[in-house]
Amino acid sequence: MNLEDDILIEHFLRNKLSKEDKSQFLKRIENDKYFKEAFLIEKQLFESLNNEEWSFAENINVEEIEEYEELFNSEETLKLKNKIERVSFNYKKNIKRKRIITFVTSIAAVILLFVILNNSFNSSIDFEKIYSENIELKKMPSFISRGEESSITNLIVAEKLFKEKKYKESVSKFDEVLLKNKENGSIYVYKAIAHIELGQYHKAEGVLNKLINSDLIDAQKGYWYKGLLFIKSNKLEKAKELLNMIVEKSYFKNKKAKKILTEL
Amino acid sequence: MEEIFLKALVKGDSKIITKIYTISFPFVKKFIKENKGSTQDAEDIFQKALLQISVRHRKEKINIKSTFEGYIFTVCKNLWRRELNKQKNRVTNSEIVEHVSETRDNSLALVEQKRQELFIEKLNEISDNCRNILTLFFAKTSYADIVKDTEYTSESVVRQRVFKCKKRLTDLIKKDVRFNSLKEL
Numbered sequence: 056m057n058l059e060d061d062i063l064i065e066h067f068l069r070n071k072l073s074k075e076d077k078s079q080f081l082k083r084i085e086n087d088k089y090f091k092e093a094f095l096i097e098k099q100l101f102e103s104l105n106n107e108e109w110s111f112a113e114n115i116n117v118e119e120i121e122e123y124e125e126l127f128n129s130e131e132t133l134k135l136k137n138k139i140e141r142v143s144f145n146y147k148k149n150i151k152r153k154r155i156i157t158f159v160t161s162i163a164a165v166i167l168l169f170v171i172l173n174n175s176f177n178s179s180i181d182f183e184k185i186y187s188e189n190i191e192l193k194k195m196p197s198f199i200s201r202g203e204e205s206s207i208t209n210l211i212v213a214e215k216l217f218k219e220k221k222y223k224e225s226v227s228k229f230d231e232v233l234l235k236n237k238e239n240g241s242i243y244v245y246k247a248i249a250h251i252e253l254g255q256y257h258k259a260e261g262v263l264n265k266l267i268n269s270d271l272i273d274a275q276k277g278y279w280y281k282g283l284l285f286i287k288s289n290k291l292e293k294a295k296e297l298l299n300m301i302v303e304k305s306y307f308k309n310k311k312a313k314k315i316l317t318e319l
Numbered sequence: 320m321e322e323i324f325l326k327a328l329v330k331g332d333s334k335i336i337t338k339i340y341t342i343s344f345p346f347v348k349k350f351i352k353e354n355k356g357s358t359q360d361a362e363d364i365f366q367k368a369l370l371q372i373s374v375r376h377r378k379e380k381i382n383i384k385s386t387f388e389g390y391i392f393t394v395c396k397n398l399w400r401r402e403l404n405k406q407k408n409r410v411t412n413s414e415i416v417e418h419v420s421e422t423r424d425n426s427l428a429l430v431e432q433k434r435q436e437l438f439i440e441k442l443n444e445i446s447d448n449c450r451n452i453l454t455l456f457f458a459k460t461s462y463a464d465i466v467k468d469t470e471y472t473s474e475s476v477v478r479q480r481v482f483k484c485k486k487r488l489t490d491l492i493k494k495d496v497r498f499n500s501l502k503e504l
Binding site for chain 2: 056058061062067084093095096097099101103104105106107109110111112113114115116118119120121122123125126127128131134135136139140141142143145146147246251288289
């Protein structure tokens with residue numbers, strides 16, 4: 056075959072021939088055996104070696120095709136077909152099961168996460184409850200009956216502000232009192248609680264530490280309120296540690312501390 | 320290992336066939352889904368491929384040169400290429416398409432697969448230079464672009480080269496006895 060014919064075949068396969076040239080081309084294929092052979096092999100190559108096309112067997116020796124057909128129709132092949140279908144079914148079932156397990160595991164993980172989050176949320180509510188049940192603001196010792204001296208007057212004002220929940224103002228008043236009177240443990244307690252109510256946990260802890268480190272009879276009360284402070288501020292481990300110590304040393308409110316520990 | 324898989328397909332060993340599914344099916348499914356197909360298409364093609372390999376091995380013993388996974392993937396890829404072109408022909412051809420039985424169609428697909436393998440085998444036997452230029456040519460790359468991609472200086476030089484390389488390839492194919500039963504008449 057010459058280059059000219061090769062170009063002609065290529066143009067036909069790439070659909071570049073005019074209508075007239077195309078019909079001439081097809082006529083030549085019918086009459087020229089060698090040209091047809093060259094065309095067919097080029098067509099097969101062109102379709103086979105191009106990923107977007109496929110070379111279909113259109114007119115080949117049927118003998119081989121029939122031999123394969125017989126094998127495809129054989130009982131062995133039919134049995135194999137059934138087996139493959141069963142394997143495929145089981146494979147899909149397994150994949151589905153795995154997907155369900157993955158799905159259920161994911162759901163379980165989400166639920167667990169939800170429970171954990173919910174618990175911790177609930178815990179914060181419980182912490183709040185424990186704190187408010189145990190802080191017993193109404194049972195706080197009153198300074199009113201203690202006389203009418205000026206320092207006491209300030210103390211009463213501070214207490215009054217405290218009871219009116221004006222914690223910021225009460226803290227200022229307690230500070231004034233503490234400048235003159237450092238011998239009353241309850242003042243520390245009041246001031247610390249006012250700080251707690253204001254969310255000033257760090258300041259509250261500082262005040263309670265002063266009480267704990269003092270020589271006052273009420274010093275051990277500091278541990279109890281510090282325990283409540285830790286509960287309020289969600290410092291569970293620290294709270295437990297402190298409450299355990301209160302129980303062990305039978306400090307102020309040790310029974311309540313024991314009860315809270317069971318709740319925690 | 321390839322022989323174990325082939326024998327399992329001939330014998331219908333469910334355990335090994337399951338293994339074949341586990342190893343190869345995900346790749347085939349991914350390929351088909353990325354190429355206009357569905358999971359159902361992938362399942363049908365995979366089953367056809369397994370049957371094709373089994374029938375062919377029973378008749379003439381397949382000699383797998385790569386891995387079994389690689390081979391089954393190629394067969395599936397070609398079966399899917401065939402299916403897509405069948406659909407394309409159905410749409411573009413106004414002529415009545417002759418209806419063939421499933422087993423006849425499977426047999427035709429098998430022969431076409433063999434022809435494809437023969438062409439690739441022969442393409443790998445010619446020089447690297449010829450293989451490269453023909454690969455570009457059959458991928459419908461224009462002569463102008465082949466000039467750009469290669470060291471050839473002009474389109475006419477490329478055309479001459481393609482002509483010579485194609486002749487080498489077709490001579491090799493025609494010389495091979497296997498082509499006698501595969502060629503179009």
